Amino acid sequence: MTADVAPAPPVAGAKQRAHPVARLIWTRTALGLVTLFVVSILIFAATQLLPGNAATAVLGHNASASAVRTLQLRLGLNKPPATQYWDWLSGVLSGRLGTSLANGQSVWGLVGPRLLNSFVLVVLAGFIGAFIGVGLGLFAAIRRDKPVDHALSVGALAVTSLPEFVVAIFLVIIFSTVLLHVLPGVSPLESNSGALKPWQAPKELVLPVAALVVVIVPYIFRMMRAATIEAMESEYVEMAQLNGLSRVRVLLRYAFPNAIAPTIQVIGLNFLYLAGGIVLVEFVFDYPGIGQGLVNAVADRDIPQIQFIVLVLTAFYIFMNILTDVVTLMATPRRRVPR
Amino acid sequence: MTAPAPAPAVPAPAAPRIRRREWLHILTRAARTPRGMVGLGLALVVVLIAVIGPFVVSYPPLAFVTVPGSPPSAKFPLGSDILGRDVLSRVLDGGWQLLLMATGAMIIGVVLGTAAGIAAAQLRGWRDGLIMRTVDVILAFPQLVFALLLVSILGPARWLLVLAVGISHVPQVARVMRAAALDVSERDFVKAVEITGVRQSKVMSGEILPNLITPLMVETGLRLTYSIVIITGLSFIGFGLQPPAPNWGYMINENRIILTSNPWAVVAPAILIAILTVGLNLFTDAIARVALGIERAEKIIAEAAGTGIVSEIPA
Numbered sequence: 001m002t003a004d005v006a007p008a009p010p011v012a013g014a015k016q017r018a019h020p021v022a023r024l025i026w027t028r029t030a031l032g033l034v035t036l037f038v039v040s041i042l043i044f045a046a047t048q049l050l051p052g053n054a055a056t057a058v059l060g061h062n063a064s065a066s067a068v069r070t071l072q073l074r075l076g077l078n079k080p081p082a083t084q085y086w087d088w089l090s091g092v093l094s095g096r097l098g099t100s101l102a103n104g105q106s107v108w109g110l111v112g113p114r115l116l117n118s119f120v121l122v123v124l125a126g127f128i129g130a131f132i133g134v135g136l137g138l139f140a141a142i143r144r145d146k147p148v149d150h151a152l153s154v155g156a157l158a159v160t161s162l163p164e165f166v167v168a169i170f171l172v173i174i175f176s177t178v179l180l181h182v183l184p185g186v187s188p189l190e191s192n193s194g195a196l197k198p199w200q201a202p203k204e205l206v207l208p209v210a211a212l213v214v215v216i217v218p219y220i221f222r223m224m225r226a227a228t229i230e231a232m233e234s235e236y237v238e239m240a241q242l243n244g245l246s247r248v249r250v251l252l253r254y255a256f257p258n259a260i261a262p263t264i265q266v267i268g269l270n271f272l273y274l275a276g277g278i279v280l281v282e283f284v285f286d287y288p289g290i291g292q293g294l295v296n297a298v299a300d301r302d303i304p305q306i307q308f309i310v311l312v313l314t315a316f317y318i319f320m321n322i323l324t325d326v327v328t329l330m331a332t333p334r335r336r337v338p339r
Numbered sequence: 340m341t342a343p344a345p346a347p348a349v350p351a352p353a354a355p356r357i358r359r360r361e362w363l364h365i366l367t368r369a370a371r372t373p374r375g376m377v378g379l380g381l382a383l384v385v386v387l388i389a390v391i392g393p394f395v396v397s398y399p400p401l402a403f404v405t406v407p408g409s410p411p412s413a414k415f416p417l418g419s420d421i422l423g424r425d426v427l428s429r430v431l432d433g434g435w436q437l438l439l440m441a442t443g444a445m446i447i448g449v450v451l452g453t454a455a456g457i458a459a460a461q462l463r464g465w466r467d468g469l470i471m472r473t474v475d476v477i478l479a480f481p482q483l484v485f486a487l488l489l490v491s492i493l494g495p496a497r498w499l500l501v502l503a504v505g506i507s508h509v510p511q512v513a514r515v516m517r518a519a520a521l522d523v524s525e526r527d528f529v530k531a532v533e534i535t536g537v538r539q540s541k542v543m544s545g546e547i548l549p550n551l552i553t554p555l556m557v558e559t560g561l562r563l564t565y566s567i568v569i570i571t572g573l574s575f576i577g578f579g580l581q582p583p584a585p586n587w588g589y590m591i592n593e594n595r596i597i598l599t600s601n602p603w604a605v606v607a608p609a610i611l612i613a614i615l616t617v618g619l620n621l622f623t624d625a626i627a628r629v630a631l632g633i634e635r636a637e638k639i640i641a642e643a644a645g646t647g648i649v650s651e652i653p654a
Contacts, residue, residue: 038476046488157374161620163568165575166609169591173602226637276481280572294484295576298491306491314479321479 021329028322039314040092044085047303048075071101075303092311098304107304111293115312118282118289122274124205125212130267133217137224137263142251144229153225156218164277168211168284175207208285212277216270223266227259234258261331268324275313275320361552369625378621385615389434396428400585408597408604418601420594426604433585433608437574440501441566447505448562452512453555457543459513460520471517478510482569487578495578504569508562519554523547553630557639560623564616571612587612 071077076084091098097107140149159167174180231237232255240250279291286292290309297305369375398404405415407423417426459470477485486503493499523529529546537545573579574588582589587608594604627636 035472035475035479039479042476043488047492157621157624158617161564161568161616162613163572163616165572165591166613166616169595169605169609170613172595173598173606222637272481276483279481279483279487280575283576294487298487298578301491303492306488310480310484310488313481313484317481318479 021326024329025322025326028325032318032322036315036318039318040089040311041085043307043310043314044088047307048077048084048088088307092308097308100305101300101302107308110305111290111308111312114288114290114293117287118278118291121205121208121212121278121282121287121289122271124209125216126267126271126274128209129213129216129270130220132213133220133267134224134260134263136217137221138228138251138256138259140221140225141228141232141255141259144232149225152221156221159214160218160222162215163280164211164215165280165284167214168207168281171207171211171214172284204285204287208281208287211281211284212274215277216273219270220263220266224259224263227262228255231255231258257331261328264331265324265328268320268327271320271324272317275317362556365552365556365626365630369622369629372625372629374621374628375625378618378623378625381614381618382622383618385434385611385618386438388431388611389438392431392433393435396425396431398425398428400424400429400432401583408600410601411603417603417607420590420601420604421597426590426594426601426607429585429590430587430607430611433587433590434611436497436580436584437567437570437586437588440497440504440579441563441570443501444504444508444566444570445559445563447502448508448566449512449555449559451505452509452558453516453548453551455509455513456516456518457520457547457551460517461524461539461543461547467517471513474510474513477506480507482507482565483572486569486573490573490578495573495581497580500570500573500579504566504573507569508565512558512562515554515558516551519551520547523550556630557623557627560619560626564619564623567612567616567619 076087079087095108097111099106100110136152140152143149228251232251237250237254240254245253278289279294281287282289282291283295290312293305294309294313296302297309370379401424403423404425405419405423407419407421409415409419409423411418415425415427417430420426420429455470455474459467462470480488482504485507486500489499489503524547529542532542532546570579571586571588574586575592577589577592579588580586582593590608591605591612594601598605624636627639630636631639
């Protein structure tokens with residue numbers, strides 16, 4: 001179950017103990033599952049078991065006693081808390097997610113298509129942002145202290161920490177309403193029919209993806225630039241330069257591999273950020289992903305939907321955290337050696 | 340008119356021997372860097388608008404005074420909003436609550452996070468594990484989602500929002516402070532005090548905390564910025580401050596529909612939020628650069644990303 005079970009893969013340097021990467025994956029996965037379990041309890045407790053009554057919260061204080069009773073029975077609020085939790089968890093694990101309180105449709109039917117839409121958004125924004133950030137960071141580091149570098153750095157500074165919904169609104173103002181009318185400001189994708197897949201309407205993806213990219217690029221850019229500059233000032237790069245290697249070769253073969261490790265970590269952190277960042281961006285563009293679904297569900301106090309969406313987002317968060325650590329470790333050879 | 344202030348010609352005297360107020364020293368040095376000056380200036384402008392604004396409104400912010408969505412005019416410099424209320428008055432009155440709430444959330448996050456981080460570092464062993472694993476559970480939630488989850492059933496009460504956002508900061512702060520405190524607690528003077536049998540709580544507050552000024556200041560700046568981002572974001576989707584009272588977040592949302600007839604109803608609050616967060620971020624940046632040096636500061640800010648997770652800020 002835990003740390004000591006992984007058999008050592010036959011890798012040079014690993015003796016009798018498990019390879020550090022394998023060990024890391026095992027321990028982090030085990031710890032991640034425990035965290036996810038505790039998180040699921042927290043989600044459940046926050047939505048269903050809080051003092052005050054979930055049924056009253058859903059129906060409002062003016063609801064008739066019989067309506068409250070009916071909903072209580074439907075949510076199983078009359079059972080002991082542990083039983084309620086077990087019913088919910090076993091339901092989630094076996095794919096029985098129950099039905100929405102808002103419209104009676106199955107939760108999976110409502111959330112499933114949204115998951116795909118959000119996935120497309122996160123993957124596109126994450127990878128495009130990573131490429132732009134790494135590329136610009138490398139470029140600025142080569143042109144260090146030249147006008148281009150200063151311009152890029154000031155630009156990154158100005159955009160860092162802008163709230164994503166403010167960026168999204170400015171994009172709408174510039175590209176789809178006040179100044180220009182070149183791109184659609186809201187998405188025509190349908191949330192539950194799933195008739196239109198996001199990649200069938202690429203134009204609708206441009207602005208939501210752009211908003212997220214604008215938010216994540218400055219961080220990746222700044223880390224890549226700082227790490228590249230640090231590598232360029234190191235002794236091994238100086239040595240390589242003194243040996244008369246070409247600039248490109250020094251940069252790509254010696255500086256880049258050492259600069260990319262911390263940057264990968266930041267890229268991973270930005271994927272984590274996207275799990276929360278999609279909420280507001282999807283809301284602005286009416287993009288039918290789970291972020292918009294969560295906002296709607298919270299507005300409707302649709303407990304089964306809230307529980308499931310938050311569980312999915314936290315699971316993604318925990319998984320991405322592990323993946324980031326593993327990839328960062330793989331990209332840092334000196335930390336891979338067993339201690 | 341002329342007022343040739345002679346003072347700034349003389350630079351501050353060299354660093355004083357004993358820096359009793361190190362935080363003040365770092366602040367003033369940060370404020371003198373170009374980046375810090377611009378950042379502080381931008382943030383102060385917005386804070387001033389938010390604080391003085393409510394006293395200088397020309398119309399009651401809730402009153403319907405003209406045709407909905409009318410463009411700027413002499414009587415209504417920023418036009419009117421979707422219900423025909425004066426945009427300028429609503430902008431002037433719509434910031435102070437956001438600022439108060441963000442400050443409250445920042446204080447809760449920094450205080451609880453610092454306490455947790457120092458305690459984990461100093462107590463070591465199973466208590467360290469318990470504290471950090473507990474904190475990791477909260478870390479699994481995107482901050483906005485964590486706040487939404489709590490608000491979904493308890494309702495969007497203001498104190499609850501502040502508490503939710505504050506608690507969502509705790510993991511990040513605790514991680515940073517733990518790493519820094521571990522470093523400090525290894526030093527000889529802490530060991531020496533421990534040997535004399537002083538209580539652990541006193542060691543933490545009297546010996547370790549005063550040596551964590553730098554990470555504490557950087558964290559304060561970062562958490563304030565992110566508090567504003569999250570609270571305006573929650574208000575934007577309607578779960579923060581409740582209408583009809585004006586607030587910059589919700590104003591952007593409700594006036595989106597009249598974007599073509601009076602864009603100022605959206606642009607004005609959006610620009611204020613943007614200037615405030617960018618200004619605070621620049622100033623935090625300046626603090627980190629002054630206290631830690633440029634290279635480290637760059638990495639820390641980059642790591643903070645939208646997730647706010649910073650692995651280490653040296654003490």
